Amino acid sequence: MEKLRKRQGKEGGNCQTKAKRCSVLQTPVCCLLIIALLKDLLRAISVHGLGAVKGCFSYRGLEAVYVQRSQVRICSTMLGSSAEKRKCCANAGELEEAEQCFVEMRRDDCQPNAKTYGKLMEASARVGQAERALHWFRELQANFAPDLDHYNMMAQAFFVSGDLSSGAFWLFTEAPKQGFLPDIVGYNQYLDALSSKGMLQEARDLISKAMEARVTPNLRSYNSLINVSAKSLDPVESALNAFAELEAKMQPDAISYNSVLDAMARAGDVNAAEEWLQKMLQASVQPDVVSCSCLIRAAAPEARGHWLETLRARRAALDIWAYAAVIDACAQVGDSRAAARWHCRAEEERLHPNVVTYNSVINACARRGDSDAAERWLMQMMHERIEPKLITFNSVLKACRQRSDVVSRTFQSAIAECAVRYGILVHSAGSDQFQFSHRCMCPQRQRCAGDRTVDRRAAIAAAGA
Structure with missing residues (x-):
């Protein structure tokens, strides 16, 4: 009887969990996300074939979509258990959500x-919050024995925050003290950090160090080397040399080819980029959205629109960054109408314009001196809940300074008040003139809560004092 009651209780709990999941799946937001998932799936099938269907229709597949679309709360509710919630939040880099799950767990x-x-620790490391990662490491250390993965997470937290020396200390000093020699995961994290800073020689030295320690570099290691080579003074030659090193040891993937394409885009060599794309196809590596974006960026500004249209005609995979490259080209020559037209085309393709595309359109308006249009795009940007950045407000300010004195003073005051609302520091620059700068420089551009509680009127009054 006792076993029967336990079984019934367990089945009842499972039914409640299933009912909870079904109720979440019936919410309007979730329905929209599922519709978006189906559209993405159809697009993937058109590009990659029916193989794209594999693994999509599962709770885990939906979890990936929620995480990708930053719908962590819905994902957490659907998954149910605290362990799955923490995993979901950690994968999405949502530290606050993960810590809240921990509080609920203890409660x-x-x-x-x-x-x-x-x-x-993983959630802390993903967003470069080294202090929080260290806090949780100490909590772990007080109750359990840390393993190599935990030391790698500590190193990653410092690498992501930009503190490479501290990350290397955890990798090559702290971990070996406890008997853990660095593995390929730790080396790759360090390589990624060096790549982000464009430190080519240091990256090559690190690969040599790994081989001396009998740690074999893998595909990700060489992809990082190609990526950092693409940022050197001679990007194409360096990237091709790194690619040749990889090709001599293993089969390159799309990331490998795309890193070389990025080097050609930086050099503005569209002919070489087109030839490289053909080589990619000959190697049976399917070009993706990154490949197409690199090809468009490699073209001269006046030819980017043509290349985008050509790729669309070929039914190539395009993302918002392909359109961003074209919009930026329009901004460089102050063609605000063309920039707005391409921006609208991206919206029609349901590619969700971002802060980069909006900044480019506003910059085009500023170059043309069209302050009315710059203001409209800023308002639309905020209406779409896309957070303006420092460059956004400076572009709008540049446009409004070409107005008459009376209108300019009024408009600049309104823009200054809006900038304070988004955590931008406002400075006085003469009579009724303003300048903007960052209020804080946090790791990975993390938002500071204190910046958003500033009294706008007091800040503007102080700026004008």
């Missing part, structure tokens, strides 16, 4: 284990 008298602290 329900659930004891954390090493994996619990590991997921909290």
Whole structure:
């Protein structure tokens, strides 16, 4: 009888969980996300064939969509268990959500284990919050024995925050103290950090160090090397040399080819980029949205629109960054109408314009001196809940300064008030003139909550004092 009651209770709990999941799946937001998923799936099938269907229709597949679209709360509700919630939040880099799950877990008298602290460290590392990662490492250390993965997470937290020396200390000093020699995961994290800073020689030295330690570099290692080579003074030659090193050891993938394409885009060599795209196809590597974006960026500004139309006619995979390259080209010559037209085309393709595309259109308006249009695009940007950046407000300010004195003073005051609302520091620059700068320089451009609680009127009054 006791076993029967336990079984019935377990089945009842499962039914409640399933009912909870079904109720979440019936919410309007979730329905829209599922529709978006189906559209993405159809687009993937058109590009990659029916193989794109594999693994999509599952709760795990939906979890990936929620994480990608930053719908972490819906994902957490659907997944149900605290462990899955923490994993979802950690994968999405949502530190606050992961820590809230931990609080709920302790409130329900659930004891954390090493994996619990590991997921909290992972969420901290993804957003470069080294202090929070260290806090959770100490909590882990007080109750459990850390393993190599935890030391790698600590190194990653510092690498993402930009503190390469501290990350290397955790990788090559702290971990070996506990008997953990760096593995390829740690080396690759360090390579990614060096790549982001364009430190080519240091990256080559690190690969040599790994081989001396009998740690074999893998595909990701060489892709990082190609990526950092693309940022050197001679991007094409360096990237091709790194690609040849990779090709001599293993089969390159799309990322490998795209990194070389990026080097050609930086050099503005569209002919070489087109030839490289053909080589990619000959190697049976399917070009993706990154490949097409690189090809468009490689073209001269006046030819980017033509290349985008050509790729669309070929039914190539395009993303918002392909359109961003064309919009930026229009902005460079102050063609605000063409920039707006391409921006609208991106919206028609349901590619969700971002802060980069809006900034380019506003910059085009500023170059033309069209302050009315710049204001409209800023308002539309905020209406779409896209956060303006420092460059956004400076572009609008540049446009409005070409107005008459009376209108300019009024408009600049309104823009200054709006900038304060988004955490931008306002400075006085003479009579009724303003300049903007960053209020804080946080790792990975993290938002500071204190910046958003500033009294707007007081800040503007102080700026004008």
